[in-house]
Amino acid sequence: MGGLYTPPPNKKLSQLDFDEHVKSHAASALAFIKFKYPNLPHVHVDIVNNWELNAAASKYLERYFIGVTRGTYLLLFDIFNKIFATKSILPHLGDINLESEGKKTINVIQTGYGIELDPNPENIVMPNDKVRGFYAQAYISFALDFIIMHELGHILRGHNGFIYENIKGLIWKEIGNTQRKNKFITTLDSQTLEMDADSFATNWAFITAEVWHNRPLGDKNMALLFSDYSVFFGHWAFAIYTFFRLFGFYSLREKDINESSHPSPAIRASMVFRNIEPMLIARKMNIEEQEKIKEAIASAIEAADIAFTEVTYHERSINTFFEVHKNADSYVTKLLYNWNLVRPKLEPFAFTVLPVLNKLAQSKTKIE
Secondary structure, X not given: OOOOOOOOOOOOHHHOOOHHHHHHHHHHHHHHHHHHOOOOOOEEEEEEOOOEOOEEEEEEOOEEEEEEEHHHHHHHHHHXXXXXXXXXXXXXXXOHHHOOOOOOOOOEEEEOOEEEEOOOOOOOOOOOOHHHHHHHHHHHHHXXXXXXXXXXXXXXXXHXXXXXXXXXXXXEEXXXXXXXXXXXXXHHHHHHHHHHHHHHHHHHHHHHHHHHHOOOOOOHHHHHHHOXXXXXXXXXXXXXXXXXXXXXXXXXXXXXXXXXXXXXXXXHHHHHHHOHHHHHHHOOOOHHHHHHHHHHHHHHHHHXXXXXXXXXXXXXXXXHHHHHHHHOHHHHHHHHHHHHHHHHHHHHHOOOOOOOOOHHHHOOOOOO
């Protein structure tokens, strides 16, 4: 998870240099993946010099690349440090009496292309309490791991290879709502592959938890995160919900389903959390433990939505999220059905066995 960071004096947030830290973090994640998937080719990871919250995976000739924008880590650094520096947020973690009063607002601006770090303010805020500082760093790592593993999922599961074979030069951005439609990949195809990459990232979060859970936790800080699965998923769900919440939640819109390259942020978050239950069942967890994990996730989502309003000027969106979560069955079925059509096209380019065809969607005679 990395150690606590002390920023140099008289620096703006935008002047902090985390490039080597992010690349080292990614290298560790890739080494972990390579151990399980030895056929994975070398993936070059580097920093893209802009303030957007974004990442991308691409292929050129026989080489694979992942780019993470400089703004990504800085925005994650900003929001999670300000969350844990705020006394009213998650007050049961650490010693809130060491934190200062007042609202700590994240340095983010909305642009026509998404969200970016606002490079002008100088208010670097970090928790005073070391335990809360550790949690801030852990949540940054959870979100950054999700982004990197999502991009790696595009490579490992053959998405980039298939697209490169047909559309040279496509850069697969993590966040985007541009129309991506041609004879080789429709918007529904693109959204289906985004679902698959999110699924890969979610599964690897679970694998990480298993690794830590099954080893002696001599480090008392790591025990705070991995003492049991419900504890881990509570922390992880808070971080991932906050990450998607940055992009804004809104109700299901036909326009997004028909025209966007990515599912909407609320849909993506919903599918990520829907994906947890099948993983629990596959690991033969008992019903009591499953319910405990689901309750921890639900509580974390509620807490994260409240926290987001504390460090921004946004209103709560929890009702919108649960509305989308409740009404997304038909849309998710479309993606699962489409996975059955797309999967055979990806197999020649994949470096692992792809998830099996979805039997529920396969049995459908039509898409409603």
